[in-house]
Amino acid sequence: MIIKMYWIIRVLGYIVSLTGIFIFLAHQVDADPSTKNIGLALVGIGFLAFFVSYAIRAWLRFGPRRTPHEE
Numbered sequence: 001m002i003i004k005m006y007w008i009i010r011v012l013g014y015i016v017s018l019t020g021i022f023i024f025l026a027h028q029v030d031a032d033p034s035t036k037n038i039g040l041a042l043v044g045i046g047f048l049a050f051f052v053s054y055a056i057r058a059w060l061r062f063g064p065r066r067t068p069h070e071e
Contacts, residue, residue, distance in 0.1 A: 014046070
């Protein structure tokens, strides 16, 4: 379950970051700076998603392991 969460957050980070970059670059010529700020905010949210996915990955790698039940 945690591995699925890792991948969902990771893919979400890619999508949000690319969308933010596209919005920022597409509205580079506009006079309205609020649309560029929305693009930068989306890039920031994408980086936050990457940070969370790396934290999950580190927890999966270095976290406590399950011990098999002794019978």
